[in-house]
Amino acid sequence: MQVKHRENVYSSICPGCGLACGLYIREMVSGTGKTSLAVDFRKSSPVNAGKLCRFGLKLPLYYAEPQVSMVGSQESGFEAAVSASTEALKNVSAESLAFFSAGNTTNEEHKAFSALATAFGAGVETGVGVYSSLPVSTHAVFGQSISLEEIENVKQVFLFVDPYSQYPLLLRRVLRAKEKGAKVVCIGPRDLPVADEQFCLKPEEYGKILSPSRDSVLIADIHPYSGPAHVRAVLDLAQASGAKPFFLRPFTNSAGAELLSAHTKQRTLEKLLEDINSRKIKTLFCLESDLLELAPDREAAVKTLSKLDTLIVQTSRQGGLSGLADIVIASEPFYRKQGTVLNAEGRLLPAGGNSTLGFDSLSSLAAAFGKQLDLGSVRKELFEGFGVKKADEFSFRTPSEFCSGSAEPAEVETPCFKCGSDQEACSESLSESSPEEAFTEGFSASLIYSLSPFMWHGLEDCSGFVELNLHMVRKLGLVKGGTVKIRAQGKMVEVKFRISNIEDGYMLSSRKFPFEVFPGAEVKLSVK
Amino acid sequence: MSELKAAADIKVGDRLLGWAASEDMRSRGASGGLVTAVLAAALETGLVDRVLILKKVSEFEAYPVFTSDVQEVLESAGSMHSVPVNLARCLKPETCAGKIALPAKPCDARAVVERAKRNALSPEGTYVIGLNCGGTMHPEKVRKMLETVYRLGPEEIAGEEIVKGKLVFFTKDGKEHAVPIDDLEAEELGRRDSCRCCQVKIPTNADLACGNWGVPGDLAGRGTFVEVMTEKGVNLLKNAVNSGFVELMQADERGISAREKVNKVMLGMSEKRKAEVFVPIEDGGERFEYFRKELENCIHCGACKEVCPVCTCGEDSKCTFYSSPADSYKISLFHLVRFLHLSDSCIGCGQCEDVCPAEIPLTRLYQRFAVPVQKEYRYLPGISDRTPPFFALKPEDNEEKEGGGCSCR
Numbered sequence: 001m002q003v004k005h006r007e008n009v010y011s012s013i014c015p016g017c018g019l020a021c022g023l024y025i026r027e028m029v030s031g032t033g034k035t036s037l038a039v040d041f042r043k044s045s046p047v048n049a050g051k052l053c054r055f056g057l058k059l060p061l062y063y064a065e066p067q068v069s070m071v072g073s074q075e076s077g078f079e080a081a082v083s084a085s086t087e088a089l090k091n092v093s094a095e096s097l098a099f100f101s102a103g104n105t106t107n108e109e110h111k112a113f114s115a116l117a118t119a120f121g122a123g124v125e126t127g128v129g130v131y132s133s134l135p136v137s138t139h140a141v142f143g144q145s146i147s148l149e150e151i152e153n154v155k156q157v158f159l160f161v162d163p164y165s166q167y168p169l170l171l172r173r174v175l176r177a178k179e180k181g182a183k184v185v186c187i188g189p190r191d192l193p194v195a196d197e198q199f200c201l202k203p204e205e206y207g208k209i210l211s212p213s214r215d216s217v218l219i220a221d222i223h224p225y226s227g228p229a230h231v232r233a234v235l236d237l238a239q240a241s242g243a244k245p246f247f248l249r250p251f252t253n254s255a256g257a258e259l260l261s262a263h264t265k266q267r268t269l270e271k272l273l274e275d276i277n278s279r280k281i282k283t284l285f286c287l288e289s290d291l292l293e294l295a296p297d298r299e300a301a302v303k304t305l306s307k308l309d310t311l312i313v314q315t316s317r318q319g320g321l322s323g324l325a326d327i328v329i330a331s332e333p334f335y336r337k338q339g340t341v342l343n344a345e346g347r348l349l350p351a352g353g354n355s356t357l358g359f360d361s362l363s364s365l366a367a368a369f370g371k372q373l374d375l376g377s378v379r380k381e382l383f384e385g386f387g388v389k390k391a392d393e394f395s396f397r398t399p400s401e402f403c404s405g406s407a408e409p410a411e412v413e414t415p416c417f418k419c420g421s422d423q424e425a426c427s428e429s430l431s432e433s434s435p436e437e438a439f440t441e442g443f444s445a446s447l448i449y450s451l452s453p454f455m456w457h458g459l460e461d462c463s464g465f466v467e468l469n470l471h472m473v474r475k476l477g478l479v480k481g482g483t484v485k486i487r488a489q490g491k492m493v494e495v496k497f498r499i500s501n502i503e504d505g506y507m508l509s510s511r512k513f514p515f516e517v518f519p520g521a522e523v524k525l526s527v528k
Numbered sequence: 529m530s531e532l533k534a535a536a537d538i539k540v541g542d543r544l545l546g547w548a549a550s551e552d553m554r555s556r557g558a559s560g561g562l563v564t565a566v567l568a569a570a571l572e573t574g575l576v577d578r579v580l581i582l583k584k585v586s587e588f589e590a591y592p593v594f595t596s597d598v599q600e601v602l603e604s605a606g607s608m609h610s611v612p613v614n615l616a617r618c619l620k621p622e623t624c625a626g627k628i629a630l631p632a633k634p635c636d637a638r639a640v641v642e643r644a645k646r647n648a649l650s651p652e653g654t655y656v657i658g659l660n661c662g663g664t665m666h667p668e669k670v671r672k673m674l675e676t677v678y679r680l681g682p683e684e685i686a687g688e689e690i691v692k693g694k695l696v697f698f699t700k701d702g703k704e705h706a707v708p709i710d711d712l713e714a715e716e717l718g719r720r721d722s723c724r725c726c727q728v729k730i731p732t733n734a735d736l737a738c739g740n741w742g743v744p745g746d747l748a749g750r751g752t753f754v755e756v757m758t759e760k761g762v763n764l765l766k767n768a769v770n771s772g773f774v775e776l777m778q779a780d781e782r783g784i785s786a787r788e789k790v791n792k793v794m795l796g797m798s799e800k801r802k803a804e805v806f807v808p809i810e811d812g813g814e815r816f817e818y819f820r821k822e823l824e825n826c827i828h829c830g831a832c833k834e835v836c837p838v839c840t841c842g843e844d845s846k847c848t849f850y851s852s853p854a855d856s857y858k859i860s861l862f863h864l865v866r867f868l869h870l871s872d873s874c875i876g877c878g879q880c881e882d883v884c885p886a887e888i889p890l891t892r893l894y895q896r897f898a899v900p901v902q903k904e905y906r907y908l909p910g911i912s913d914r915t916p917p918f919f920a921l922k923p924e925d926n927e928e929k930e931g932g933g934c935s936c937r
Contacts, residue, residue: 009583009591024591041835041883043612044589049668051885054829168827172887175825193824465854499856 011042012335012352013343015062015104016055016453018221018249019148019169020343021048022393023056025063025335025352037063046393047148047343053168054461055453062459063333065318070328081329082361085285086368088310088327092283094120096309098272101287102127102224102294103249103257105358106339106351110253110260111378112362113287119369123264124287125272126257127224127294130231132266138235142222143259145346146246147396151217152176158212158243159186160220160234163194165450165510167248170219185210189448190467190508191501200503203233207240214242221248223451224269224294248344250456252334256342259385269294273304283310287362288331292320293458299514314361319458331358338375340382346397348388445472445507447486447523452510463510467500468525472507476525487524488515533776535769542756543784544765545747546776553773554750557605558689559740562752562774563631563657564605566736566764568598569773570629575763576655577626580615582608587685588667592618594628607689612664612720614837614879616640619649629655629764633664634728635877638910639837641733642873645916646840655760658731660739662690662794663709663723666882673717678705722878722891724801729794730787733911735761742779742787753779753787805892806899820859822893825886828853828862832880832890838873838909867897872916873909874898 008027013020022045026038037060043050055062069081076084089097099117101110101124114124131139151157151173163171174194178184186195187210201209212218220234238245249255267275273295275281284305295301298320305311305324313325316333331337336353343349356375363373383389387398445468454461466484468476478484483494486507493513502508507525515523533544547560557564570576581604582590590611595601615630616639628649632640637658644651665673674680678697687698694706695718712718731737735758742753754776756762768774809815833839833847841847846869851861876898880890902908905917 007593009593011585011589011591040591041831042589042591043882044586044667046668046671048885049666051883052829052831053827053885057830057834164825164827168829168885171825171827172885175887462853496854498854 009040010335010352013047013252013341013349014052014056014059015252015334016053016059016457017167018103018251018254018344019047019167020252020341020347020349021045021052021056021169022050022349023048023052023059025059036060047345047347047349048169051169051172053453055457055459058459058461062457063317063335066333067315067318067322067328067330069330070322070325072326078330078357078361081327082364084327085312085329085365088283088312089120089285089365089369092310094122096280096282097122097285098275098281098283099124099285099287100127100272100289100291101125101257102289103251103254105253105288105334106337106341107253107256107260107348107382108339108375108378109287109337109358109362110257111382112359112366112373113285114260115371115373116285116362116366116369119366119371124257124261125264125266126254126261127266127269127272127289128222128226128254128258129224129266129268129271130222130226130228131258133228134232134235138232139262141235141238141245142247143255143346143397144245145255145344145397146217146244147345147347148173151219151246152180154182154215154217154244156183156185156212156216156243158210158216158218158237159184159192159195160188160218160230161248162188162190162192162450164192165452166221170248174219185212189446189503189506200506203227203229206233206237210237212237212241212243216241216243218243218245219248220245221250223250223254223456225296225449225451246344250451250453252343253341255344255346256340259342269296273301276308277304279307282308283312284308285312285314286321287314288316288334288358290315290317290319290321290458292324293456296512297514298512314358316358329361331361340379340391342386342397347393348383348386348391348395348397349393350391443475443525445505445523445525447488447513447515448506448508449512450508450510455510455512461510465496465498467502467508468497469502469504469506470499471504472525473497473499484525486513488513491515531777533769533778535766538756538762538765538769538776540756540758540762543742543779544754544756544776545743545751545779545783546754546765546774547747547751549772549775553602553605556602558607559743559752560747560750561605562754563659563738564602565773566657566768567629567631568601569768569771570655570764571596571598571601572773573767573771575627575767576629578628580618580628580630582611582613582615584608586682587688588670588682594618594623606687609664609688609690609695610667610670612666612723612878612882614639614835614877616643616837617835617879619643619654621648624649624653627653627655629657632656632658632731632734633661634658634726634731634733635661635722635875635910636837637731637734638728638875639877641910641913642838642875643840645913646838648840651913655764656731656734656736657764658734658737658757660730660737660741661723661726662729663719663726665695665718666720669717669720673707673712677707677712677715677717680705720878720882721805721889722876722881724798725805725876725891725895726798727795727876727908728911729791729798730755732757736764739787741790742783744780744783753783806896816859819893822888823860823863826860826863826888827886828860829885830862831883831885833866835879835883836870837877837879838870838875863893867894870894871898871901872905872907872918875910 006029010025012025022042024040028036039059041050069076069078071084117124183196185197186192187199311325312327313322314329316331322328332355336355337351338354339351340348484497485494546562548554548565553561553565567579578594578596583593584590588610615636684699686700689696696706709718737755738752743751847862847865874894876895878891907917
């Protein structure tokens with residue numbers, strides 16, 4: 001009998017967001033060596049009990065296009081790419097060099113990457129510039145997590161995120177809390193079915209309108225687009241009320257990466273791109289993070305990144321960024337990595353694999369610049385730093401000096417958001433106009449991206465539409481099955497729409513538009 | 529004790545007691561290791577090419593794999609009530625080359641039958657060794673039970689078994705910890721909701737129906753009651769006896785009636801639970817509101833379709849073709865299409881509910897649609913190879929046919 005394929009099953013976690021849901025990746029290798037993947041449910045996982053969101057189920061697509069090592073535009077071996085990177089780094093000035101990793105890989109790789117950056121007197125940037133605009137004394141709060149199970153037992157849940165689209169595996173915990181009698185207060189433009197109360201508030205209104213108690217949890221998130229006013233307002237509300245803040249993150253190891261990069265001055269994504277554009281940064285090394293997927297306007301980011309003298313990318317997935325890179329070091333897919341991630345709860349989880357290819361590349365690069373490190377000692381240091389004995393789904397990090405107030409103060413830098421408003425902020429941008437005016441002039445709305453895992457990871461989803469409320473649809477004279485025109489910065493896109501229960505003056509989108517604006521910016525709407 | 533049964537004498541309809549001949553297999557497997565020994569013998573002798581098993585990671589975790597390695601089969605032995613996986617989902621045209629054997633709870637066996645009707649597998653090449661099942665438990669609930677009721681840590685557990693209505697955990701220190709399942713279920717712990725409503729406890733739709741119900745006291749824990757349901761079942765047992773893996777003897781009348789009695793009690797409990805859960809909603813408006821409310825948290829992940837063991841549609845499916853996230857309907861078209869599509873095939877296995885990230889009680893919703901249809905057509909899916917009613921020409925054609933197995937009308 002001819003067995004058609006052989007299978008390798010990895011007990012892994014989802015790279016889709018900072019919750020790090022447990023799952024199985026089933027790798028099927030055909031007789032010809034062709035590999036295909038399937039996802040299976042790991043019901044014993046304490047994070048998600050085997051449940052997965054749409055992104056988790058589409059992981060075979062996420063892993064579909066593995067990267068090959070490249071030097072110049074030529075395919076090369078792994079070793080050749082590492083050597084070429086060493087040579088390239090020898091010839092750059094430390095001041096014009098930046099290291100970027102958003103938190104989409106293991107702690108071990110991030111640590112090795114940091115060691116390499118340290119050799120140049122730099123740190124690893126995560127793109128979460130908001131940290132640098134908040135007082136150092138507040139940083140420790142981001143490292144204090146609570147378990148998802150604890151959320152089920154609070155008296156009030158204040159949701160500053162949309163669990164339905166952004167962090168779907170949070171939803172069941174909130175529903176369970178509600179079932180046990182908790183009140184659920186949602187803050188944002190979309191009316192959520194889980195909400196007992198719904199508010200659309202500006203950050204400065206949080207303290208005036210919301211009244212959490214000590215047995216409440218404030219669930220927000222922190223990411224490359226986070227605005228300081230919103231984050232600060234959530235922190236202030238937590239401090240004033242004694243409620244527990246719980247910050248979610250968009251990448252599987254965002255929490256670990258942030259702790260490991262706690263001493264690094266963080267630029268916002270926009271500042272990073274601006275510094276590349278102005279040639280302040282001439283060489284960029286990106287680890288498992290595609291800046292094109294993260295940038296608000298891909299087209300503009302391509303132009304900016306092409307100004308770099310050298311772009312080095314270490315990645316397991318093919319993407320637009322590796323297409324622009326001078327050197328690509330191809331690493332193993334996430335599920336094959338040996339290493340750990342720290343999820344939003346503070347669980348130190350094994351990634352599930354046994355390959356150290358990505359780590360080996362970074363450690364040999366670090367060694368070339370005088371920083372020797374081996375996996376065993378890196379792990380030991382990590383475990384000690386995180387206050388855990390081993391990577392285990394059931395043990396939690398003990399917050400310690402990794403991100404305590406003893407950290408060197410990060411330089412405070414004001415992010416330069418063009419729109420000047422936070423993603424979560426509510427603006428009065430809807431101009432009153434008659435339907436006739438709408439046809440000719442259109443009116444403004446705040447564009448809010450849903451910031452789902454699909455958006456962060458640049459993966460296609462069935463989201464070719466925007467969401468408007470019925471009032472706005474009527475005002476614009478839109479008809480069922482029709483499209484709406486969206487204009488900003490002299491560009492125009494035309495998309496389908498759906499009617500949702502959202503606040504007036506807002507337009508929600510699950511996919512990015514080619515505007516060089518950050519979420520929350522105003523766009524002009526009109527009908528064809 | 530009666531004499532050992534000769535292989536040549538085994539026939540369809542036999543009710544036997546059996547055990548693994550090897551001490552090693554007896555100690556590894558539950559109830560004398562008969563099922564493990566039958567699977568191992570089938571592989572060893574080439575009766576089948578591969579076996580589909582649950583590869584054990586811990587007492588609470590296992591994943592399905594195909595194997596042709598007898599050692600892997602031996603390592604998979606034992607009860608796994610805390611791993612509620614439906615193996616039939618793995619049986620696909622692309623994975624089912626050659627002859628395959630699998631152990632199957634009643635819901636696995638029912639899904640195998642339904643998949644065979646939809647050409648997802650070859651019924652001739654699939655040997656189904658049925659296992660009696662009183663129910664399985666979600667590992668998340670098991671951990672909670674251990675913590676709050678048994679006061680045990682998961683790491684202390686060496687094994688578990690359901691014995692005489694009690695859930696027994698064996699700890700590594702050699703002790704037994706038993707709590708009546710009724711008490712656990714009163715606390716919303718214990719078995720999965722779908723198992724509490726299950727209509728088939730003895731998989732007589734498999735090739736063999738095996739379990740510990742009806743095993744006399746002197747063989748308790750050391751023997752398996754097995755009923756031979758098909759010629760394939762005869763071949764499996766003959767092969768296991770001839771190759772020296774299994775010993776069998778005739779079951780006595782006391783054992784046969786004890787097994788029936790347990791089955792009747794279990795089915796009675798299910799009927800009671802169903803009456804509690806499926807209270808009819810007569811008013812159309814209320815019924816709509818019930819479904820709308822239950823489905824309002826759906827995030828359209830598609831996990832329920834992905835995990836469904838009777839859905840063989842793959843990418844080409846009506847539920848996804850005729851619904852879109854861009855829809856603004858009050859109720860999900862995806863689910864409405866699925867309700868209709870599965871109304872003649874939903875076996876109520878609960879896999880959809882297990883994996884739903886919004887914790888929607890999907891099995892109840894699907895069963896609310898399916899059960900009236902299945903009653904109307906006197907058709908219980910997964911029991912026989914009878915054509916599903918929607919494929920029949922007229923409803924009355926079904927009236928005449930045997931094998932529906934549903935006596936609810």
